[in-house]
Amino acid sequence: MPCKGICLRHRALKPKVAEGGRYLTGQKRCQVCSIFMRWPGLFCPCCGYRLRTRPRNYKFKSRLRDAKKQRDQKTLTVQKSQIKRKAL
Numbered sequence: 001m002p003c004k005g006i007c008l009r010h011r012a013l014k015p016k017v018a019e020g021g022r023y024l025t026g027q028k029r030c031q032v033c034s035i036f037m038r039w040p041g042l043f044c045p046c047c048g049y050r051l052r053t054r055p056r057n058y059k060f061k062s063r064l065r066d067a068k069k070q071r072d073q074k075t076l077t078v079q080k081s082q083i084k085r086k087a088l
């Protein structure tokens with residue numbers, strides 16, 4: 001379902017940094033409506049899409065993810081070379 005504008009009624013204001021950011025203050029993000037809102041449910045009251053309750057783009061998080069990705073790629077390369085050896 002597309003955005004119907006209902007989300008605007010639940011729109012959350014940007015909290016002060018001292019309060020710990022949007023997710024920590026209980027705000028949820030709808031990717032379809034691209035809006036932060038205060039809403040007790042797991043799904044957007046507007047479009048019905050599942051709301052995001054945890055941060056994703058925090059710098060330290062992405063750094064962790066990158067490290068994991070690099071490790072996964074290494075494992076993958078090792079596995080590939082093992083497969084090659086078996087094929088020969």
Ligand SMILES: [Zn+2]
Pocket residue numbers: 002003004005006007008032033046047
């Ligand atoms: Zn909406």
Ligand SMILES: [Zn+2]
Pocket residue numbers: 003007030031032033034044045046047048049
């Ligand atoms: Zn929505």
